[in-house]
Amino acid sequence: MATYAIGDVQGCFGMLKRLLDRIGFDPATDRVLLVGDLVNRGPQSVEVLRWAMRNEKAVRVVLGNHDLYLISRALGVTGRKKRDTLDGVLDARDRGDMIDWLRTRPLAYRENGHLIVHAGILPAWTADEAEQLAGEAEAVLQSKDAPKLLQALGEPVQRWSDKLSGMERLVTIVQVLTRMRTCWKDGMPNLEFSGPPEEAPAGCRAWFDVPGRKEKDVTVVFGHWAALGLHVGDHAIGLDTGAVWGNKLTAMRLKDRAVYQEAAK
Helix, strand or coil: CCEEEECCCCCCHHHHHHHHHHHCCCCCCCEEEECCCCCCCCCCHHHHHHHHHHCCCCEEECCCHHHHHHHHHHCCCCCCCCCCCCHHHHCCCCHHHHHHHHHCCCCEEEECCEEEECCCCCCCCCHHHHHHHHHHHHHHHCCCCHHHHHHHCCCCCCCCCCCCCHHHHHHHHHHHHHHCCEEECCCCEECCCCCCHHHCCCCEEEHHHCCCCCCCCCEEEECCCCCCCCEECCCEEECCCCHHHCCEEEEEECCCCEEEEEECC
């Protein structure tokens, strides 16, 4: 029995199947943790979602920004954007089942010393706080108020404070967990920069390198940052290696950090 974390699939179902074959994945005994962005940009988002649903007992999923965008489109909150490849999901006969299933996925998931999120957590958050805050947003995403939250995600990022309340609080939580890559010196998240860490603006650095991070009890496993590539640190593991951009899809066996990769064809 083994547990593998896999980076952003983004509709690249062929690569996912080949990677699962490479690691010898057996849904009867093994487990897969997907770090979000199951869908969009790639050609087979429907197949990825159906596979994850079919193997739900062996697969754990956290929501990424592209997954939230799919939910937004399905709920009529936003229209189609450039490079969007989600029409197959939205036109599928089982569209409702897929969207309902996706809406009930968490924004953060903790297991055996690993905290799985799509993008990252603020330096000021502990793992317990990150899970609690994620739960606040998850409850709304699963409620009738989901469209309000999804529509507000385009608002400018706020400086985090425990005193934040209402929609500002929820939006900031979701933005951090699904979109953040870097932070400023004061811990303020930067949602704009997406390049490699060495090209970050002066005074801005990778969220996991900000001094004084509170979270040291778990290893945060994340995706979202293709320009970072594979990152293996003491307390942070980044697995987005740009599968949808013609690069590689990466899996890591968490017990011993063995890395497996499947190249695009």
